[in-house]
Amino acid sequence: GAGVSQSPRYKVAKRGQDVALRCDPISGHVSLFWYQQALGQGPEFLTYFQNEAQLDKSGLPSDRFFAERPEGSVSTLKIQRTQQEDSAVYLCASSLSGRADGEQFFGPGTRLTVL
Amino acid sequence: QKEVEQNSGPLSVPEGAIASLNCTYSDRGSQSFFWYRQYSGKSPELIMSIYSNGDKEDGRFTAQLNKASQYVSLLIRDSQPSDSATYLCAVLSSGGYNKLIFGAGTRLAVHP
Numbered sequence: 001g002a003g004v005s006q007s008p009r010y011k012v013a014k015r016g017q018d019v020a021l022r023c024d025p026i027s028g029h030v031s032l033f034w035y036q037q038a039l040g041q042g043p044e045f046l047t048y049f050q051n052e053a054q055l056d057k058s059g060l061p062s063d064r065f066f067a068e069r070p071e072g073s074v075s076t077l078k079i080q081r082t083q084q085e086d087s088a089v090y091l092c093a094s095s096l097s098g099r100a101d102g103e104q105f106f107g108p109g110t111r112l113t114v115l
Numbered sequence: 116q117k118e119v120e121q122n123s124g125p126l127s128v129p130e131g132a133i134a135s136l137n138c139t140y141s142d143r144g145s146q147s148f149f150w151y152r153q154y155s156g157k158s159p160e161l162i163m164s165i166y167s168n169g170d171k172e173d174g175r176f177t178a179q180l181n182k183a184s185q186y187v188s189l190l191i192r193d194s195q196p197s198d199s200a201t202y203l204c205a206v207l208s209s210g211g212y213n214k215l216i217f218g219a220g221t222r223l224a225v226h227p
Contacts, residue, residue, distance in 0.1 A: 031213060042119075042203050042217030043159065056212040091158055101147040101166060101207065104215060106158040 002026065004107030006092050012113045013082045021077045021110045025094030032075050033104060034067055035091040043091055049075060050098045082114045118142060119206050121218035128225055134191040136202050136221050141185065144209030148180055150189045151203040153220065159203055163189060194225045 005024040013019050025032050031050055035043035036059075045059040051072040060067070064083075069075040079086055089109040095102035120139045128134045136150075147166050151159035165171045165178040165187070177190040187206075191198055201220040208214040 033213070033215075035215075040219070042205075042219050043215075044217070045214045048212050048214065050212070056214060059214070089158075095213065098213070101164075102213060103149065103161055103164055104213075105161060106151075109158045 004094050006107040006110050010111050018080045021090050023075045023092030029094035029096050030098045031095035033093040034077050037089045084114050087114045118216045119218040121221045124222040125224045128194050130227050134194045136189040138187045138204030140206045145206045147207035148187045149205040153201045196225050199225050
């Protein structure tokens with residue numbers, strides 16, 4: 001298992017429920033990213049961690065979205081009080097270094113459907 | 116105007132032909148550029164990165180970068196049906212921490 005892994009792969013939530021999405025980056029990768037991909041669109045940046053520090057959360061769409069990476073490895077993206085517009089694929093990516101030209105490698109994604 | 120523009124396609128090419136995918140971007144400060152391939156229902160897969168003006172070749176793939184024109188392209192030689200996918204152009208934003216800005220992707224269809 002050398003790649004980025006995410007769980008669950010699929011999540012169905014009722015409007016108003018809270019969800020938590022998990023990402024396991026490639027071992028040793030310093031940088032971790034969350035992106036949101038709507039159908040027919042490219043991924044959109046949500047937030048960035050370098051080790052345990054959240055350096056950029058400018059893409060989080062509202063204060064219902066929260067991400068953490070407490071020990072600098074596994075990360076969790078939490079969405080509170082889900083809304084229908086939150087339905088999307090949530091992609092996690094990791095990069096070996098914190099350098100700005102680092103290549104990012106994506107996990108399989110979590111498809112979230114909010115009913 | 117979107118920050119990264121791609122023709123949505125579909126771009127249809129016969130097997131064995133050269134497929135040419137284009138991308139323009141608005142951030143003049145960007146220095147790093149990437150092409151990802153995304154099969155339907157799958158996640159993006161990195162296929163090329165390019166940082167300097169000119170061409171970069173890797174197997175059947177050639178990435179071309181012209182920073183003055185803010186233009187990136189991907190050529191796929193000897194196209195195969197297995198190349199049929201959506202190709203995403205990504206630009207590393209100059210204004211944030213390693214944030215990739217993606218285009219909406221170009222759908223490529225290679226027919227036998």
